[in-house]
Amino acid sequence: TKVEYIINKDVLDLTGAVLLVNYNDGSNMEIELPSDKVTATGFNNTSLGTKNITLTYRGFTTTFDVTIVAAEVEKVLESIIIKTNPTKLSYLIGEDLELEGGIITATYSNGDKEEILMTDSRVIVTGYDKNKVGTQTLTVNFQNKLTILTVTVKEAEVKITGITVSKMPTKTEYEKGEVLNLEGGEITVTYSNGNTEVVSMENDEVKVTGFDNTKIGIQLLTVNYKNKLATFKVTVKDEETEEDD
Secondary structure (H helix, E strand, O other), X not given: OOOEEEOOOOOOOOOOOEEEEEOOOOOEEEEEOOXXXXXXXXXXXXXXXXXXXXXXXXXXXXXXXXXXXXXXOOOOEEEEEEEEOOOOOEEEOOOOOOOOOOEEEEEEOOOOEEEEEXXXXXXXXXXXXXXXXXXXXXXXXXXXXXXXXXXXXXXXOOOEXXXXXXXXXXXXXXXOOOOOOOOOOEEEEEEOOOOEEEEEOOOOOEXXXXXXXXXXXXXXXXXXEOOEEEEEEEEEEOHHHOOOO
């Protein structure tokens, strides 16, 4: 059954072979191999090529060929490198690691190369701390071969989420023709990190619009601080409506 053998490894195996013995009276006999009545010579697994095997039974011989072949080269993973970094390498504190777009190249002992997505379940990336600000060196592990990936975690950008008028200006009633006076007025600024800040309405970055000193009545003024808005009301009266002392 077996006629092909690996060099320096396999031994002769006669299983399946049948030897036909012919007698001078015209009869014959079959001997299933291996048999202690039949000897085999000529097998040599130390060199490649065809080997002629001689079978001997009671002084009579016959031959057949087997082939010694090279062993298959064992495919062993030798190293990995990152071919393409993940799309996202910069994170805000608290963000989870994303490996989409990342590709590693695996090199094997037989010269083969394989490209593997970093999202493949066989790829294990460790060392990421989403709560630690700064440059982080992560370990990429594929079948116990390692390489590194560098990412950066930054403080989350603090943004203004809104403003409110927390203190009205001292003057909220005007006579016709008077100039708007914001003294005493304050706004409270709320940030995305939960912090708040009180800013005077007289701050150069605070813009108040909507005041018309020629228009009698209640007026709704708009406070704009860094594109966030709030409102408050003032009243403009006609001089003639005021009582004399």
